[in-house]
Amino acid sequence: MGSQGGFGQSKEFLDLIKSIGECRSKAEEDRIVLREIETLKTRLSSPNTPKFKLKEYLIRLLYVEMLGHDASFGYIHAVKMTHDENLLLKRTGYLAVTLFLNEDHDLIILIVNTIQKDLKSDNYLVVCAALNAVCRLINEETIPAVLPQVVELLGHQKEAVRKKAVMALHRFYQRAPGSVSHLISNFRKRLCDNDPGVMGAALCPLFDLITIDADAYKDLVVSFVNILKQVAERRLPKSYDYHQMPAPFIQIKLLKILALLGSGDKKASEQMYTIVGDIMRKCDSTSNIGNAILYECICCVSSLHPNPKLLEAAADAISKFLKSDSHNLRYLGIDALSRLIKISPEIADAAQHQLAVIDCLEDPDDTLKRKTFELLYKMTKSSNVEVIVDRMIQYMISISDSHYKTEIASRCVELAEQFAPSNQWFIQAMNKVFEHAGDLVNAKVAHNLMRLIAEGFGEDDDAADTQLRSSAVESYLQIMGEPKLPSAFLQVICWVLGEYGTADGKYSASYITGKLCDVAEAHLADDTVKAYAITALMKIYSFEIAAGRAVDVLPECQSLIEEMLASHSTDLQQRAYELQAILSLDANAVEKIMPMNSTCDDIEIDKSLSFLNGYVQQAVENGAQPYIPESERSGMSNISNFKSQEDHESSTHALRFEAYELPKPMLSQNVPPILASSTELVPVPEPSYVSDILQPATSAPSGSDAGPSELRLRLDGVQRKWGRPTYSSATPSTSSNDAVKIQNEATQRDSVGMSNSKARDVSYDSRKQQVEISPEKQKLAASLFGGVSKSDGRQPSSSQKVSKHQNPTSDKSRAAKAAAPDTAVVKTPQTPPDLLDLSEPSISSSAPSVDPFKQWEGLLDLKQDPTPVSAGGVGSTETSDFMSLFTDMSLNVPSDGVAGTMPNVINGNGLGGIMADHSAQQLNKGPNLKQALEKDARVRQMGVTPSGQNPNLFKDLLG
């Protein structure tokens, strides 16, 4: 060990790095790199280059590629080098290929042979190098080539080899589960390996396997608990300790596995309570790694069968996280809270949590904010939906990251649909979402919105439906003049105006049609919007005609229609022609074609076209040929057979490797007549085509126009999520009705009992229940939720009617939230009013007790650093000195004041601003300084003077 210092590279390489460091522009750098590439090209392919030189060239090539240039010309040399006898070269070759190549690269096939040979080598280092390459490069096709050797290596005498073999097998499992499914038992065996490293490695594949199928591994619960116990009791070698915690990484992995095994399994969970509780108690919450374990424990507790004691401990830990100054811990606290809230909703009632959550929501840190939104999303119910969705929309407008924008927009829609307290609010919220993220949200969301407006809240309350529609129309008329509305939103607007624009008589037909024409003209490039607009026009005109009023087509409408008649888009053309045709019909016919307010009616398709019977009859009597069904026409008898066969084959697009199955007896019965008729089957697609287009044709006369019926078709099977209990009565599932009832009770309780706390409770469960129909989860949720709702049952339902408009309560809750800091201080005097106050009692109280100077001098070698986490670590590195470069690897930043002084003492030059790492630094304090000085001197000797000559490379180091 020790310093390998002397950078050990040739002058050429040093010069290259130096000159790149000195570059002042990207163009200059590119020029140098291109020159280097040329040099490497000639040298690498020259036969006279000595081998040890080749190695350096390859490393230089790696460097070039790291800078983002194409080095593919050298890949083959890397492959060649893996063949070399010399271990030094072989290792470099393997490193290069693992960095250069992806597993689907063509050259892989050239390496497989070498890998095979090396896996059999008697030098374990060669085997290790080969296994590293196996993990990176072997793909699905080449797995069989190395699999036997890798399996054999599971029993190798060197633990390093066994460990890598386990990981390689794990990789194979990830790549192609089928190829190693018969070898899975090996992972179980490796769990009992003598070496903790191998055991730890075996946990990775087992975790994956258990994620897929926990039931098959229930027998291992005892073993895992035992291992965890032994780890926690420090039975593993001391070298696995990390910052005074016994093998924390193995502990975390085991906790993850236990969480999976104990989820939804009371018996298994009971076996785990003791050990998880023990670990939580033992965790040192002043170190980062201790908190990592603590967090994992909380995750585990939240997935096990609930245990009050553990839940309490977890809640305590969460409140510590939330109170911390460190953003990292608060982030984890929020995350943990959202996990725990699922099974223990009361936890959110604690006023101190609410404060912390609000704090995080207002934090400038985006990451923290998003996490908090995630939590809010899970806590939403009808009493707080307005505040939460408003917040979300505000945030959505402020960000530019489209990935996250999409997500948050669809969440807004989901929440609003589920919990909306009033029509106006719902429409307004939707308007905002669509206005700012309309093109990002799924088209389904837009269709859903149209359906909601069309169907309203259910059959029993027509007045409310009408109100919803007219408020939608009104807001759309206002908003539609704005420039740059997203296409999806415009479609919704057009559709709603067409259906309901004139419904309440407030606006005249000519006003609405004028607006629609404006939309169509303003969005000439968008055919979909134009199609929606023209269909809307058609509806309005036909309503007018049906009502017996005279239709005056505005001149701009007329010109629009004419333009459409000549449109390149056949769809637009057809719509325009249809409109024209309707305009010339009389009121009776129009009423039949376009019945008023019919979007919610089911269309019954008369497939046999029975209403034409009389007409056909008449024609036949007049001497027409009777219709012969397809199946009875000669030569066509096989069509249906053929078609079904084709369907079957087209469903499996991929190549088939297995043998064809034997012909089915039923098929063979059908075959003889075909042969007998001697018309060999010709794959004519026509008949099926005919039957395809037949259906829409038949549906046309019975329904309304194409637009709405299309919509209705698309919306089939979409779940109904509207918040009103009556609404979902349309879905016949009894279980979801139950859920609604329960939620209703919960809502009641909220509105009665805790309108001022923005508490989040059971409604999340009930919602989940509604959304996911997986029976297993439903059962679990019902059992979790049933307990809560029972206690709610006694709440007098008469105290407040099942609130149709929850405005009063939610307003109150909003007010309460706005005044949250104040009220909370009143409520919980023990929480300090200013959460940013650094002197939190519980966690950082030990900070002043440790003298940082002493610590620096290594006098307190084994003492843990006092404060919990580094806050970003390096607030003041601007002035860092060369020799204190990596000394800020501290986990912890005691405080800024102290931080500034420490390096001064050590370096004596007053430049430093970095903290000392408490472990690495303590171990070799003296040598470090010396080493750093030596290194500095060496660098200067080599001419890479860290001074103004090459500012780009060293600027940050010197400040």
Added chain:
Amino acid sequence: MIHFVLLISRQGKVRLTKWYSPYTQKERTKVIRELSGLILNRGPKLCNFVEWRGYKVVYKRYASLYFCMCIDQDDNELEILEIIHHFVEILDRYFGSVCELDLIFNFHKAYYILDELLIAGELQESSKKTVARLIAAQDSLVEAAKEQASSLSNMIAQATK
């Protein structure tokens, strides 16, 4: 699972990249550009985590270098932060108070160390001692090979004198 490891200097220069999930060369460049823009601009007191394309990126700054690891949504961020620190501690022990220059000139050695620490995107060895021992074993073989070579050339040199 860790999808990739990135070391970026404060100027956005790449010092080390290791990809455990398949990315084409083009994607790699894009990822690096995107992430360095995201991470280098973050303030000092914020979270060490960034959500990115449905993944999470955990980063930590040591002097002028940012160590970043990209992980799945459900991984433990704090653990990854400690894995980074673990890696840095090992580097520090190996190079003897490691600095950016060590990693620039000897980046291949940093790769060897990383290979002993992580494999296929998972932590394979959490014992510092074991990693150090393995690296030392490899180095000693390398040293032996070098000595051999140099003694050979010495002999030749003396013989030709």
